[in-house]
Amino acid sequence: MIDFLKYRKIYFTFSALLVLASLVCLGLFGLEPGIDFTGGSILEIEYEEERPTVEEVRELLHGVVGQVFVQPTDSNGLIIRMGEIDDQTHRQVTEILRQDYNGEELRFESIGPVIGRELREKTTIVIILSLLAIVLYIAFSFRRIQRPISSWQYGLASLLALFHDALIPLGIFAILGEFYSIQITIPVVVALLMVLGYSINNTVVVFDRIRENLLKRTGTTFEETVNNSLTQTLARTLNTSLTTLFVLVAIFFFGGETLKYFALILILGIISGTYSSLFLVSPVLVAWLAWRKKV
Numbered sequence: 017m018i019d020f021l022k023y024r025k026i027y028f029t030f031s032a033l034l035v036l037a038s039l040v041c042l043g044l045f046g047l048e049p050g051i052d053f054t055g056g057s058i059l060e061i062e063y064e065e066e067r068p069t070v071e072e073v074r075e076l077l078h079g080v081v082g083q084v085f086v087q088p089t090d091s092n093g094l095i096i097r098m099g100e101i102d103d104q105t106h107r108q109v110t111e112i113l114r115q116d117y118n119g120e121e122l123r124f125e126s127i128g129p130v131i132g133r134e135l136r137e138k139t140t141i142v143i144i145l146s147l148l149a150i151v152l153y154i155a156f157s158f159r160r161i162q163r164p165i166s167s168w169q170y171g172l173a174s175l176l177a178l179f180h181d182a183l184i185p186l187g188i189f190a191i192l193g194e195f196y197s198i199q200i201t202i203p204v205v206v207a208l209l210m211v212l213g214y215s216i217n218n219t220v221v222v223f224d225r226i227r228e229n230l231l232k233r234t235g236t237t238f239e240e241t242v243n244n245s246l247t248q249t250l251a252r253t254l255n256t257s258l259t260t261l262f263v264l265v266a267i268f269f270f271g272g273e274t275l276k277y278f279a280l281i282l283i284l285g286i287i288s289g290t291y292s293s294l295f296l297v298s299p300v301l302v303a304w305l306a307w308r309k310k311v
Contacts, residue, residue, distance in 0.1 A: 018243065018246070018247045019243055020242075020247070020298070021239055021242060021299055021302055024299035024303060027295040027296060028299070031295075034184050035179075037187060038186060038187025038190075039183065040187075041187040041188075041191055042187055042190045044190075044194075045190040045191065047186065047189060047190055047200045048198065048200060049136070049199060050200055050204075052127065053133075053135055053139070053200070054136075055128050055133075056097060056099050056126070056127060057097070057101050057106070057125065057127075058123075058124070059098075059106075059109065059110070059121065059123075059124050060089070060093060060094070060121070060122040060124075061094050061110075061113055061122065062089075062091060062093035062119065062122050063117050064092075064118055064119075064120070065117075065118065066117065067088070067092055067093065067094060068113070068117050070088065073086045074086060076112050076113065077112065077113075080105065080108060080109060080112065081098045081101055081105065082098065084097070085097040085098070085197045085199065090272060090273055091272075093119075093122065094113075094119075095273065096109075096113075101126070106124060135202070139205050143208075146209060146212060147175065147178060147212070150171075150174060150216050151175050152171070154167075154170050154171040155167045155170065155171035157220070158171075158227060164238050164305055165305055169301065170301070173298075173300045173304070174216060174223075176297070177215060178215060180292050180296060181215040181285055181288045181289045182208060184288045185211065185284040185285050189204070189277075189281065203274070203275075204281055207279075207281040208285065210285075211281065211284075211285025211286065211288075214282075214285065214289055215289030218253055218289055218293035219292075219293045221249055221253065221293075222245060222246065222253075223297075225248055226245040226298065229244055238301075238302065242298045242299075242301065242302055245298070246294060253290060253293060254290070257286055257289075260286055261286060264279045264286070265283065267279040268280055
């Protein structure tokens with residue numbers, strides 16, 4: 017049996033530092049919302065030979081459109097995000113970008129501000145409802161276990177882990193948005209929701225083993241039962257996460273620009289979720305019980 021709980025103070029300190037750093041980054045930089053949420057236009061151009069640099073594109077379009085976000089693609093192209101533009105401005109922008117570099121337009125999309133605002137509001141509602149549903153599911157699933165920890169405490173511990181697993185990728189994306197103009201788009205939000213689902217799946221596996229061991233009375237104390245449960249689920253958790261990460265890393269490097277940041281947030285979230293399911297959620301329950309005994 018591995019004594020996971022021996023170093024729980026180190027786990028808590030490490031997690032607290034990561035969450036604090038993420039909150040600082042989010043407070044300082046914020047997230048860069050994509051046109052899915054703010055409204056605007058997106059133009060993708062591919063070049064046969066040399067493509068202009070990001071700085072050159074911004075200089076070429078200065079005064080023609082407002083703020084411009086330029087993102088190179090793997091196929092010698094550029095994805096340009098800007099405020100909503102009309103057909104005349106669209107033709108002007110395309111002509112400017114074709115003049116010296118012989119580029120070909122691959123796609124052009126435009127989303128109005130009203131649609132963007134509706135998407136933002138609906139996304140917020142979906143995330144909140146997902147978190148509430150997860151907590152209620154955990155509390156209901158473990159309702160028969162009331163000793164030594166109540167079922168609702170399992171749910172709150174899971175919620176704490178979900179905030180941990182969501183904040184860390186968002187903090188990293190705040191840095192990427194500030195320095196590399198990486199935006200939060202619908203695929204990124206979908207990936208974040210997938211992270212929450214993946215994280216809670218790992219947590220439920222650990223909690224289920226704790227429940228089984230409590231019913232079997234495996235271990236003389238709750239701490240020993242948790243250590244047994246974590247040891248028994250360690251191989252399954254690591255194998256599942258590693259096999260998933262292998263696929264996501266391949267998608268990140270070879271899946272194209274549209275899937276790159278979708279894969280990145282999944283990679284960050286799965287690493288964070290694997291860590292929290294082993295070193296955060298169950299130690300929180302043990303620390304909670306120890307604190308309650310002292311009070």
